[in-house]
Amino acid sequence: MSTAIARALTIAGSDSGGGAGIQADLKTFQELRVYGMSAITAVTSQNTLGVRGIYPLTADAVRSQVEAIGDDLGTDAVKTGMLFNDEIIVAVAEEIRRYGWSKVVVDPVMIAKGGASLLLEQAVRAMKETLLPLAWVVTPNVPEAEALTGMTISGIAARKEAARRLADFGAKHVVLKGGHDLSDDGQAIDILYDGRDFYEFRSERRETRHTHGTGCTFASAITAELAKGRDVPEAVEVAKAFIQAAIEYPLGLGQGHGPTNHWAYRDQERGR
Numbered sequence: 001m002s003t004a005i006a007r008a009l010t011i012a013g014s015d016s017g018g019g020a021g022i023q024a025d026l027k028t029f030q031e032l033r034v035y036g037m038s039a040i041t042a043v044t045s046q047n048t049l050g051v052r053g054i055y056p057l058t059a060d061a062v063r064s065q066v067e068a069i070g071d072d073l074g075t076d077a078v079k080t081g082m083l084f085n086d087e088i089i090v091a092v093a094e095e096i097r098r099y100g101w102s103k104v105v106v107d108p109v110m111i112a113k114g115g116a117s118l119l120l121e122q123a124v125r126a127m128k129e130t131l132l133p134l135a136w137v138v139t140p141n142v143p144e145a146e147a148l149t150g151m152t153i154s155g156i157a158a159r160k161e162a163a164r165r166l167a168d169f170g171a172k173h174v175v176l177k178g179g180h181d182l183s184d185d186g187q188a189i190d191i192l193y194d195g196r197d198f199y200e201f202r203s204e205r206r207e208t209r210h211t212h213g214t215g216c217t218f219a220s221a222i223t224a225e226l227a228k229g230r231d232v233p234e235a236v237e238v239a240k241a242f243i244q245a246a247i248e249y250p251l252g253l254g255q256g257h258g259p260t261n262h263w264a265y266r267d268q269e270r271g272r
C-alpha cells in the first residue's frame with residue numbers, strides 16, 4: 001500500500017555547525033513528517049561563534065542538483081535560503097519556472113547573526129527582480145526588509161508598510177519576522193500580509209543566546225506545512241509554534257549563538 005508523502009526541497013547553503021542552512025531545513029522537514037531534499041548553493045565553515053569560510057558552488061552545480069530532483073522525485077514545495085550571488089539566484093529562478101513550482105518560500109538570507117555576509121550586496125537587486133516575483137511566501141527579518149525596501153523599520157506600523165512594499169515586488173504573501181525588533185514589548189510578533197489583509201502571530205520573546213538558525217527553521221516549517229496542503233496562515237501558525245518550542249528548550253550547545261531545538265515541538269506534542 002502506498003501513502004502520499006509530502007515532499008519539500010530546500011535550496012540553500014550548508015552550515016557545518018548544523019544549526020542553520022540546509023541542516024536546519026532538513027531537520028525541520030523531518031520533524032514535521034515531510035520528505036526532505038536539498039540543493040546546496042554554498043558550503044560554509046560555521047559554528048556558534050561565527051562564519052569562518054564561504055565556498056560557493058557554481059550556478060551550474062546548483063542547477064544540476066535541482067534538475068536531478070525536478071526530473072525524478074518532484075516536490076510539493078520549495079524553500080530558498082542562502083543563495084550568495086546573482087548567478088545562483090538567476091539559475092534558481094529559471095529552474096523554479098521550468099518545473100512550474102508554485103509553493104515557493106523565499107527566505108532572503110543576507111547576514112548571519114555573527115555579522116557575516118551570506119548574500120553579496122550586488123545580488124540584492126536580482127533577489128528583488130528575479131526571485132521575489134516567484135515567491136508564494138517571502139520571510140524577511142527586519143534588516144533584510146530594510147535592505148529590500150530601503151526603509152528604516154521599527155514598530156508594527158513600519159513593518160506593515162514594509163510588507164506592502166515587498167508585496168509590490170510580486171511576492172504573494174509577506175511574513176515580516178519580528179525577532180530583531182525589540183520595540184514589541186516583550187513579544188516576538190510576525191506580520192503576515194496577503195496583499196489584502198494583515199495577520200499577527202505573537203509569542204513571548206525569550207531572553208536567550210540560542211537563536212542560531214531561527215529564520216531558517218521558521219521558513220522551513222512554513223514550507224513543510226505548505227507541502228502538506230495547508231494554507232499560508234495555517235502554515236505560519238504551525239511554524240510559529242515550532243520555532244517557539246525550539247527556542248524555549250535550547251540544547252545548550254556551543255559558546256556563542258547556539259542552535260535551537262528541532263525536537264522540542266514534537267516532544268511537546270507527545271506531552272514530554
Ligand SMILES: Nc1ncnc2c1ncn2[C@@H]1O[C@H](COP(=O)(O)OP(=O)(O)O)[C@@H](O)[C@H]1O
Pocket residue numbers: 140141142177178179180188189190203204205206207208211213214215216218240243244247
Ligand atoms: N528571542 C525570541 N523569542 C521568541 N521568538 C523569537 C525570538 N527571536 C526570534 N524569534 C522568532 O523566530 C522567528 C525568526 O525570526 P528572526 O530572528 O527575526 O529571523 P532571522 O533568524 O532570519 O533573523 C520569528 O518567528 C521570530 O518571531
Ligand SMILES: Cc1ncc(COP(=O)(O)OP(=O)(O)O)c(N)n1
Pocket residue numbers: 012013014015020021022044046081082109111112113114118211212213214215216217257
Ligand atoms: C548556511 C547558512 N544559511 C543561513 C544562515 C542564516 O540563518 P538564520 O536562520 O537567519 O540564522 P542566523 O544566522 O541569523 O542565526 C546561516 N547562518 N548559514
